Every structure is written in C-alpha cells, then in structure tokens.
Amino acid sequence: MSENKVLVFNQEKCTGCRSCMMGCSLYHDGVCGKVTSRVAVVRNEVVGESFVVGCDLCSDAPCAAVCPTGACSMDPQAGIAKINPAKCIGCKECAMACPFGAINMSIKTGKAFKCDVCEGRVEGPVCADWCPSGAITYTTPTIAFKAKRREKLNERLAAVKAGEEV
C-alpha cells in the first residue's frame, strides 16, 4: 500500500516570513490576507522566535470526530479530514477540538475552513513549495522519520568528533 504524504513542520527552521500564508490565501481564495490562510505563523519578535501552525493531517482526526453534522469528515482515500461547506453550520467545535489551532473560521461566511493539502496541485501544497527555509516539507512519514533519525546520528557523530562526552 502506498503511503500518503504528510506536512511536516520543523519549528526550528521557521523564519516567520509568512510566505506560506500568502501562498495559501492566494491559491485558495484569490486574495491575499492572513485571515484567509489555512496555515498560520505565530511570532514573538522580542526573542526572535517564530512558530508555524498547520494541519498535521491526523489519521484519527478530532475535528472530524466532533463535527455534529458530518461536514468535517475523513476522506479515506486522501487520508485527511475535509470540510464540506454546504453542511457546515459554523459551530466552531472542530476549531476548538483541533490540538494545534489549525482550523479557521471564515469572517465572510462564518463557516470553518481547513487545509486540503492544495488538492490537485502537481507540485504539492503551496506552503511547503514556497517555504524558503525548509520549515514546512511535504513528504511521506517514513521518509520524514528516517531523515530525523539520521539527523540524530549525525549530531552524535559531530559531538564525538568535537571531543565532547556522549
């Protein structure tokens, strides 16, 4: 069985530039604005830290589980939760249930909207495609975790080389 790709967020690399948000907003809604983006960047300028929040594409998604009308439901093929605006009543349950704060409510319609990994875009989600620092990547879990383990090994090797105690 082929594995579905997921969005991987690496907070250490996020520069807080919000290129992802602008790409997302423009691609989906044809306008540019922070309020219409499915991905969000939170910044603390004083300490120079940024944090990117997007849908982590849960396989047992709380947003779908709490939806009272079935507007938010799992798409078994894509493996992600999707929101059908026709059925959405704007109750905000999904937004509250999401552990990451990755669901937004539209100011215009009052309905919930969330990441759809830019369904159909050949190059994958715009946010990952446009991210200049590699803070957002779009890949399979296997590859992502392999890379993470390899990184840990390399850190250890570098420490050994530097003569630090390990």
Next chain:
Amino acid sequence: MNGWSGKRLRVNLTTGKITSEALSYEYRRKWIGGRGMNSEVIYSEVPTHLDPFDPEARVCFGVGPISGTAAPSSGRVTVSCKSPLTGGFGDSNMGGHWGAELKFAGWDQIIVQGKAKKPVYLWIDDDKVEIRDANHLWGKFPREADTMIKQELGDEDIHIVLIGPAGENLVRFACTFNDVYRAAGRTGHGAVIGSKNLKGIAVRGSGVVDIARPKEFFDVCNRLRQTFKTDPMTKFLYEIGSLSLINVAVHDGWIGAKNFQEGAHPDAHFMSGEEHSKTVLKHREGCFSCPICCGRFTEIKEGPYAGESGGGPEYEHSVPTGPRVGVFEPNAIWHNMILTNNYGMDGIETGGTIATAMEWYQRGLITTKDTGGLELEWGNQEVVSKLIGMMAMREGFGDVLADGASRAADRLGLGDEGHKYTFSTRGMTMPGDDPRGLGFAYGTGFAIGTRGGCDHLRALPSLELSGFMYPGLNTKILGDERPAKPTTLVGKGYCTFYEENQKAMTDCLNVCCFTTHWSFAVLTADQVEYFNAVTGMDITEEEFQEIGERIVNLERAYWSRMLSGLREDTIPERFVKEPMPQGVPDQTNVGSTFPIQKTLPGYYKYRDYDLETGFPSERRLKMLGLDYVAKDLAPLRAKYNTEAEKKKKKYYY
C-alpha cells in the same frame, strides 16, 4: 479596490482630528504608493524653510499596491519627512510585518502632523483609530514598549512601529522600528516622530488585499518563488546574511576601516557572516512574504557582553560601529548593534559620527578638553560603547555628536578641515562602502542620491557588482555586457540612471531591493507583470521607468528649492585624491581613486539635469507631468549661480 486600499489616514496630533482621505485613480497611477506618495506629500505640504521639528512638519508612512500580498518581500514600509539631519528631503524604509498589517487594516498611507501635548501612541484597529496615552512608555526601549503595548491591548499578534529614547531626545539620526528590530534607519525621522510626542503606531488588520487577476498573479509569484530557490545571491543571504559581504569587502578593499583610512583590514574577517553563523546566530528571521530571509537574531555567548541578544546584524549597520571606529572584536560589534537598536539610533550615522570624532582626535583638531576627557583612540571600545549611550541621552560630548557629524563640526568650530573628515554629503554621513575600485556606477550613485549621505540605496547600481554572478544579465537589461566590469566608464551613465529609476519604483511598490537589485531574481519585467496582475492596470516597462524617473526628479527638485544642486553632487575628497593603501595581501583596489568628475557627465546626460545648476530641467519636468515643479524652480535657476551662493560651503543642512 484591487491592490490599493484607496484611502489614507491623516492624524493631526495638535487637534486630535483623524480623517480618512480617498486616493483617486489618477493620483495612485501617478505616485503608486510608498516612497512615491510620501515624496509627493513632503514636496507639496512641507515648505523647505520649515524647521523639521516644527509641529506643522509631516511624517508619512506609506505602503504600495503590492504590499501585503504573495509577491516576494512585499512587507516593507517607507517613512518620509523633512530630515532633521540634513534639512532636506529624507526617507527610509524598513521590512518586518507592519507594512503588510497596515494594508490589511485598510490603509495605503498615514500622514502624521501636529504635536501632542503629552506622549501618545496611535492604535489603528482596521478603521477604528485611537490616540492613546503613552506616558508610561516614554523612555522605554522598543523591545520593552512593544511588550507593554501588546499586553495593554490584549493581542500579541499586532505589529507596532516604535521609536526609542534617542527619538524622544531629538537625536538628529534617531530611527523608527517595527517588530522591535526592523529599522528604517536613515535621515532621522525618529526624532521628528519624537518631536510630535508620538511614541509609536500599533496596527491590527483583519482585511485582505484584493487581486485583479488572481490566477495570473499566482502564476507570476509561483514562477518567481521557484527562481529564488536556485538564485545564487539568495543562497548567500539566507545562509550568512548580508554579512556575507564582509569577506568580499576585505578582499576588494572597501570596508572603510578607521574612517576610510584603510580599505581592508585582516581582522575584519572575524565579523564575517561565516563566523557569525558559526558562533552567535540564534535564529534566521524573515520579513513579510520574503523568499530570502536575510534577517538574523543574535545571542552573545562569551565575554563581557554574554547574554545580550537582539535582531541583526546587517552589513551596513555593523561596519560603521565596528571597523569604521577601529573595533574588530565581533562580540563588541554585536554589542554596539544591540545598543543602537535599543536606543533607537541609526547605526550608520552613529558609527560615522564617532569615527569622524576619532579622526578629529587623531589629527589634533579636538582634544580631551573638547570631549570631556574621553580618549577617542581608534578601537577604544569602552569609549565607543559609552558614547553611544551619551549620544542617545544627549549627555556631555554625546550631545554635540547627537546632531550628526556635519553639525558637530560646526558646533565645535572646526571649519573646512573638520568637514573633510565627516564623510558626509548634504549633511549625512555615508555607509560602509568605500567607492575606490568598487564600481563607477555605484560611486556615481553616491554623489547624486536624493537623500544625501553618499547613499548606496538610492541608485543601487548592482548590475555592475552582481553582474559576474549573472552572466548575460547586463546585455539583457542594458543591451551591452561591458558595463558588467565595475571600473569602466562604458554604459555607466545609463546603468546608474536605469537602476535609480527602478529602485524608486521598487520603493513605491515597497518590495525589498534584495529581490530586485543585489539578487536579480525579480527583473523590471517581472515587477510590471505582478503590478498589473494585482492592480488590473496595464502599464508598460517604459511607463514603469517613467514613474520612477518622476519620483527621482521630484525629490531632486526639493533639494533644488533649497538651492542645493551641482556643487553638492560629489563624494568625500579622500576618495578622489588619496590612492587606496594596501591593507591585506590580496586586496584588489590598491592605489585606486574614484574619478567622480569623469563618471558624472554620463549620468547627467540621461537624467537631463540642467548643467548650469544641476536642477531638473524644465523640459524633463514637463515631460514627466511635473509642470507645477517646473514653475517652482523657474525663479531659482538664476539665483543658484550668484556669487553669494557660489561662496557657500559645499556641505549642506
């Protein structure tokens, strides 16, 4: 409305009156936004005889039609005023996220005039605008005030423009910050804002920018984003920031150590971007919608300054408060940077003024009697660090220097000899690029910049500097590959002219010049394409250039009205007369001088300035739709060459 919000905010702090003004189609098309609209306001609303600290003086914050969109680096904002440093036209722009937020709040421009009775700050929550008390914020560093305002308003996602204590104390080169560390550094508008008792402007925007042709705009942006992924300059700027220039500057001998007495210094390598990334870089920072992310966040780990942290460094900020004053210890340089940021002072003018004083001291023009006992020896970090604080608080000798190098020379009565070492043009000191051997267009740009100060950011003719990284680019843009050689006269007049116009437009759109000048991922054709896709207009490359030209001419005319012209189009004498000394073994520019008299005529030819006065010519002004400016200048043309005017000193403020 597509692109623009279509309205600007006018705040009168004397009366407390807040008004919204509609911006007509013709007005927007003529001045675009940002620098263009600001310059128009300064030209028509601020008389040249007005004291920059007069309540009637204006300070403008402008963004462009592309601001707050997916276009690369579209979050900048231009701040303009009559400069308290030069007395002439002044503007400066900054990155960060405030500019985009202002657009999301539904404004293209803010004009602040008048003077509040007590310290205040502005709170713009979409179309609700409020003047709030800022007594408790007065005297605070931007990093403190930022946190306090966010707590007070109960929203940490807002963006705030702030001045530091230097602006409150009317230091003539105080600057403005947004997002705590992103500074609009030059020309001293921080002091103008301070003179109005305004501490800052907090903004929250919940709107969106409408796009005329979204599909087309997405395709342009997407194409450009892909270009950035492989762009050679972007790689350097992301990895090691603008300090990537240090090692180049040392090799090519333009770092300007010890007030330009040395072009290269072997110890400067220690402050290179390569070293910085390995030692004190905590985080890479990105301004709004930026595919480059050259911003840094530094945390000092060792030595007497261990534990200090802050945004930066940037090349032009760190060189003046480092090598220029003879300080080469990296942690000391990062400390000076953090200090100037906290106090809210322009790092270039701060370093430039201290370096000037050091050279006066070296040559015996001033002694410890003048400095209040401070020994201004090259590289005396203790004194540099102390002086930065004294300048910001206007204490002792710091009070003299807080007026900038040129005014300090006059306050100390040093005459022409003193002015020789200020490295100023039109009253503002220059950044850390020695033009000797650097590039003929680049140095020409220094002489003619419309905000003075030998400014590299006005023309920014980097086609000749980055040219080697982009083979064929000069041919594509200028129709000739020969100008890619920095020290040739071929094509340099046109190169300076073209890039100055394009830079003016880049500032009107308020996108970052690192996307269009240092790196060439975005060319004029691309800018025209995204401008049209966003606004739904159909301007051509020629019209794009023409609008840039209009803005350059308007700013130049502001100086002309002050009878500043041809005689002020020069660079400091040392670059013309003293051959570059050897500093490091492989230095490329040893023995060179800068032939400004040879490079200027080529530029004038394209600019069509009046060769008697250096004023914009009447025919060109009329061609650019500036008839009223031509009328303003007509009676002044004869006055410029009167004996009294000729005798006037070349330095200007």
